[in-house]
Amino acid sequence: MRKTLIMGLGGAGMNIASRVKQELGCDILAVNTNADTLAASPFNQRLQIGASCCEGKAAKSVQRGRLAAEESLEDLRYSIRGADHLILLTGLGGGTATGASTVIIDLALEMGIKVTLVATLPFEFENAQRAAAMDVLPQLEQKNIRIILHDHAKALEPGKALLDYYNKASAAIAQDVENLLAE
Numbered sequence: 001m002r003k004t005l006i007m008g009l010g011g012a013g014m015n016i017a018s019r020v021k022q023e024l025g026c027d028i029l030a031v032n033t034n035a036d037t038l039a040a041s042p043f044n045q046r047l048q049i050g051a052s053c054c055e056g057k058a059a060k061s062v063q064r065g066r067l068a069a070e071e072s073l074e075d076l077r078y079s080i081r082g083a084d085h086l087i088l089l090t091g092l093g094g095g096t097a098t099g100a101s102t103v104i105i106d107l108a109l110e111m112g113i114k115v116t117l118v119a120t121l122p123f124e125f126e127n128a129q130r131a132a133a134m135d136v137l138p139q140l141e142q143k144n145i146r147i148i149l150h151d152h153a154k155a156l157e158p159g160k161a162l163l164d165y166y167n168k169a170s171a172a173i174a175q176d177v178e179n180l181l182a183e
């Protein structure tokens with residue numbers, strides 16, 4: 001039987017995953033370095049990564065996000081075992097998702113799990129985050145995975161609030177996930 005695992009990684013990934021869970025009613029594994037964000041989330045499968053290197057807080061840098069996933073590699077392995085398709089939901093640009101996604105994708109591929117990455121890209125005005133996302137993107141594109149991107153920068157319209165963009169991206173991603181599950 002086919003088993004698809006949906007993972008929400010990092011703060012944005014978890015917010016997007018909440019919308020997906022709300023709309024599609026599917027089980028989702030939430031993964032973050034931030035213990036408070038995980039504790040306050042609606043998911044029943046939760047994994048805190050990098051407890052030592054991030055001390056339960058945001059990763060803040062891509063380097064620390066990567067270290068967090070490496071520190072928790074065995075927990076991640078245990079959490080994704082048995083799946084044959086991993087749908088990874090993230091907002092690229094922060095430390096956790098940008099750093100941990102490459103490690104998690106490599107682990108899944110090594111375990112023979114097909115991977116689809118669904119990610120948002122930061123706005124242009126998020127200078128450092130945009131640069132971090134653009135830096136990791138070529139590395140992700142080299143991997144044997146499917147990538148679906150939602151670029152916040154391309155969605156920019158005058159007079160719209162940040163939350164409107166987030167909600168719009170989350171709704172579009174819920175549709176992406178519905179399509180992926182129907183394949």
Ligand SMILES: Nc1nc2c(ncn2[C@@H]2O[C@H](COP(=O)(O)OP(=O)(O)OP(=O)(O)O)[C@@H](O)[C@H]2O)c(=O)[nH]1
Pocket residue numbers: 009010011012013015016033057058059060061091092093094095096097098120121122123126129152165166167169170
């Ligand atoms: N669609 C959407 N994008 C978001 C949301 N929150 C943040 N973002 C975007 O996602 C990027 C990454 O932010 P986070 O998800 O907080 O980063 P993180 O992976 O948690 O990393 P750390 O906070 O450093 O641990 C931001 O730069 C924004 O562009 C959200 O709720 N929805």
Ligand SMILES: [Mg+2]
Pocket residue numbers: 010011012034058094096
């Ligand atoms: Mg965060």
